[in-house]
Amino acid sequence: MTMIKMRDVVKEYPGRGRNAEPIHAVDGVSLDIEPGSIYGVIGYSGAGKSTLVRLINALEPTSSGSIEIDGEEIVGKSESQLREVRTEIGMIFQQFNLFNSRTVAGNVAFPLNIAKVEPAERNARVKELLEFVGLGDRAKAYPDQLSGGQKQRVGIARALSTSPKILLADESTSALDPQTTSDVLDLLERVNRELGITIVVITHEMDVIKRLATHVAVMENGRVVENGAVYDVFSNPQHPATRRFVSTVVPGAPEGRELEVLCERHPGRLIAITLNDSGTGQREVLGRLVRDGVGAELIAGGMHEITGRSFGHLTFALTGDDARVDESIAAVREIAEVVELERVDAASAKAGA
Numbered sequence: 001m002t003m004i005k006m007r008d009v010v011k012e013y014p015g016r017g018r019n020a021e022p023i024h025a026v027d028g029v030s031l032d033i034e035p036g037s038i039y040g041v042i043g044y045s046g047a048g049k050s051t052l053v054r055l056i057n058a059l060e061p062t063s064s065g066s067i068e069i070d071g072e073e074i075v076g077k078s079e080s081q082l083r084e085v086r087t088e089i090g091m092i093f094q095q096f097n098l099f100n101s102r103t104v105a106g107n108v109a110f111p112l113n114i115a116k117v118e119p120a121e122r123n124a125r126v127k128e129l130l131e132f133v134g135l136g137d138r139a140k141a142y143p144d145q146l147s148g149g150q151k152q153r154v155g156i157a158r159a160l161s162t163s164p165k166i167l168l169a170d171e172s173t174s175a176l177d178p179q180t181t182s183d184v185l186d187l188l189e190r191v192n193r194e195l196g197i198t199i200v201v202i203t204h205e206m207d208v209i210k211r212l213a214t215h216v217a218v219m220e221n222g223r224v225v226e227n228g229a230v231y232d233v234f235s236n237p238q239h240p241a242t243r244r245f246v247s248t249v250v251p252g253a254p255e256g257r258e259l260e261v262l263c264e265r266h267p268g269r270l271i272a273i274t275l276n277d278s279g280t281g282q283r284e285v286l287g288r289l290v291r292d293g294v295g296a297e298l299i300a301g302g303m304h305e306i307t308g309r310s311f312g313h314l315t316f317a318l319t320g321d322d323a324r325v326d327e328s329i330a331a332v333r334e335i336a337e338v339v340e341l342e343r344v345d346a347a348s349a350k351a352g353a
C-alpha cells in the first residue's frame with residue numbers, strides 16, 4: 001500500500017491586505033510516496049515545501065483534496081484521531097528544536113513520556129536509540145554541549161522514539177557544514193535501510209537529493225512540476241526548474257562563459273555527448289571518435305553516480321579534416337546522444353551583446 005497518497009491537495013492562506021487574492025501555498029499536489037522510499041521534495045524558497053510537510057503531519061488543516069497515510073485518510077479528522085496518526089510520523093528540523101533544559105536522554109524520552117511508556121521500557125528504548133545514532137556516551141549531556149551534527153542526531157533519535165513509519169526531514173542539513181551534512185545523510189540512509197522507514201526530505205539543495213533520495217518531486221509556486229525516480233529525473237529533466245536544479249550537481253553541455261573559455265583554449269569542433277547506463281562507456285566513445293587524421297580531446301564534463309547508476313556529459317574538441325571529423329561524429333551517434341556546439345569567440349560574443 002502507498003505510504004503517503006496525496007490527491008489534488010490544496011492549502012490556501014488568506015492574502016495579505018484588503019481584497020488581496022488568497023495565497024495558494026500548495027496548489028493541487030498529487031503524489032504517491034511508496035513504503036521504503038526516500039522521497040526528496042525540492043524547490044526554491046516559497047515553493048510550498050514546508051507547507052506540504054505541515055499538511056502531511058496534519059499540523060495544519062488541508063483546504064481541499066485528500067491525504068492518505070498508510071491507507072488512512074487524514075483530511076477532516078478530529079484532533080484526537082490525528083494525534084494517533086502523528087505517532088506514525090517523526091519529524092526533524094533545520095534548527096533541531098531540542099529542549100535546552102533537558103539532557104540528550106531527556107529529549108529522546110520526551111515523546112515516550114507523552115505516550116505514557118513505562119519507565120523501564122522507556123529507558124531501554126532511549127539507550128537503544130542513542131546507540132543507533134552514535135551518541136550512546138552522551139546521554140547526560142545538554143544540547144548546548146553538542147555540535148550541530150550531534151544535535152541533529154539527537155533530533156533523529158527523538159523522532160524515531162515512537163517507532164514511526166514515516167520520517168519527515170525539513171531542511172535537516174541546511175544548518176550543517178559539508179562533512180557533518182554527509183554524516184547526517186549517512187545516518188538517514190541507515191534509518192531507511194535498517195529500520196525500513198519511509199523518509200520525506202525537504203530541501204533546496206540538489207546535492208542532498210543526489211546523495212540520499214530514491215525519488216524526487218520538484219515544486220514551484222505550490223505545484224509539483226516534475227517528479228519521478230531520481231535517476232530518470234536527473235538523466236532527462238523536462239521542466240526548466242528541474243533543469244536548473246539538476247545543473248547544480250550534474251553539469252550539462254557547456255554554455256555561456258564556460259563555452260567561450262573552452263573555445264578560446266581549444267581549436268576544432270566541439271561536441272557534447274550524453275552517456276547513461278545503457279551500456280555505452282567512455283572507452284567505446286573514444287574508440288569511435290579517434291581515427292586516422294582525427295584528434296579528440298576531452299575538455300569538459302564527467303560521469304556521476306546516481307542511485308547506483310551512471311550518467312553524465314562529456315565534451316570533446318575534435319581536430320582534423322572536416323569529412324573525417326564528420327565520420328567520427330556519425331560513429332558516436334550510433335551509440336550515444338551527440339550535440340555539436342556552435343563555437344563562440346569572446347570578441348564577437350561581446351560585440352553582439
Ligand SMILES: Nc1ncnc2c1ncn2[C@@H]1O[C@H](COP(=O)(O)OP(=O)(O)OP(=O)(O)O)[C@@H](O)[C@H]1O
Nearest residue numbers: 013023024025043044045046047048049050051052
Ligand atoms: N501561515 C501562512 N500564512 C500566509 N502565507 C503563508 C503561510 N505559510 C506559508 N505561506 C506562504 O505560502 C507560500 C509557500 O511557503 P512555504 O514556507 O511552504 O515555502 P517553502 O518552499 O517551504 O519555502 P522556504 O524554503 O523558504 O521555507 C509562500 O508564499 C509563503 O509566503
